[in-house]
Amino acid sequence: MKAIGFTQHLNINDSRSLFEFEESIPVPKGHDLLVKVNAVSVNPVDVGVRRGGHGKLKTPKVIGWDACGIVKKVGNQVSLFNPGDRVYYAGSFKRPGSNSEYQLVDERIVGHAPKSLSDDEAAAMPLTSLTAYEALFEQLSVSSNSQSNKDKTILIINGAGGVGSVATQLAANAGLTVIATASRPESINWVKSHGAKYTVNHRNNLVDEVRELGYKFVDYILELKDIDNHWKEMCELIKPEGAIASVTENRRPINLRLLTQKKAIFAWEWMYTKSYYHTNDMQTQHDILEKIAYFLDNGQLKCTLTHSLSPLNATNLRKAHNLVESGHMVGKVVVSRWEE
Numbered sequence: 001m002k003a004i005g006f007t008q009h010l011n012i013n014d015s016r017s018l019f020e021f022e023e024s025i026p027v028p029k030g031h032d033l034l035v036k037v038n039a040v041s042v043n044p045v046d047v048g049v050r051r052g053g054h055g056k057l058k059t060p061k062v063i064g065w066d067a068c069g070i071v072k073k074v075g076n077q078v079s080l081f082n083p084g085d086r087v088y089y090a091g092s093f094k095r096p097g098s099n100s101e102y103q104l105v106d107e108r109i110v111g112h113a114p115k116s117l118s119d120d121e122a123a124a125m126p127l128t129s130l131t132a133y134e135a136l137f138e139q140l141s142v143s144s145n146s147q148s149n150k151d152k153t154i155l156i157i158n159g160a161g162g163v164g165s166v167a168t169q170l171a172a173n174a175g176l177t178v179i180a181t182a183s184r185p186e187s188i189n190w191v192k193s194h195g196a197k198y199t200v201n202h203r204n205n206l207v208d209e210v211r212e213l214g215y216k217f218v219d220y221i222l223e224l225k226d227i228d229n230h231w232k233e234m235c236e237l238i239k240p241e242g243a244i245a246s247v248t249e250n251r252r253p254i255n256l257r258l259l260t261q262k263k264a265i266f267a268w269e270w271m272y273t274k275s276y277y278h279t280n281d282m283q284t285q286h287d288i289l290e291k292i293a294y295f296l297d298n299g300q301l302k303c304t305l306t307h308s309l310s311p312l313n314a315t316n317l318r319k320a321h322n323l324v325e326s327g328h329m330v331g332k333v334v335v336s337r338w339e340e
Helices: 044-051 119-123 126-139 162-173 185-193 206-212 227-237 273-277 284-297 314-325
Strands: 002-008 019-022 032-042 056-061 067-074 086-089 102-106 110-112 153-157 177-181 198-200 218-223 238-246 265-268 305-309 332-336
Touching: 032 086, 032 119, 032 314, 044 314, 067 102, 067 119, 086 119, 086 284, 110 284, 119 305, 119 332, 126 162, 126 218, 126 238, 126 284, 153 162, 153 206, 153 227, 162 177, 162 185, 162 218, 185 198, 198 206, 206 227, 218 227, 227 238, 273 284, 305 314, 314 332
Parallel strands: 153 177, 153 218, 177 198, 218 238, 238 265, 305 332
Antiparallel strands: 002 019, 002 056, 032 067, 032 102, 032 332, 067 086, 086 110
């Protein structure tokens, strides 16, 4: 089968940063599905893993953490899917990724693809939807009862990014008043069209920006970009007994003492935790993806795809990485359809 990977952590404009090669089709065992991959999305994690390292690998590393495809074979313990099922998923951090014609993935972190979406559209949704859903409803403990949230507010930092675009919709659907950060006209329009009631400019002081809207504190904060520079602002803005969740890594130590008097909660969200450690609740990712598919098919969620590239080859995958690396992406980019 064809696969796309890297052996060196190079600039994306270097043709060797991602290259095509051949390897054997893997064999499913246990809870594994063997999926024929039709479309993949590129996320910031792809960029981080590809360029974050030193030295040369002995064998090419295949990354990719979003896919839509067809189940071809199943392991002997599989109970949730059958060959021929169309699926979507974000995969595991410990296994080869989706940038290959065929991929093994554990059924417990896979969902049936939304019927109303194309392969490109479906591939754009798993990682961001899982991250947004877990951050809101597991880490921040937001109620799914919209009535109980009618007077509550959430600040989403980086509302126009991949996760932010889904989190904004889920939070608004749950009855929260959403304040999302955005600075450019296109990103402001994007977050408002996805459920944000207000926008604030992350290039300015967020405390001033939010308080100019009339909110001294917010009940929840979801931080999706640059925790170091926003940490003090978040600690000032969070409501006493409120909650903050973050998906981005800090470069400097976080001063949790700033939350002491407010008795506020801080939680990390890492979408890969369940599959990385095979936690007891690992199958909740299957359940979440089934729920997200239902929301997409019923119009309660909008797909966040904004860029499609084809065919699926190393050249177009490098173009997709370049888009994500620019830091100005609105929504998601997908590469689909392998060359014959």
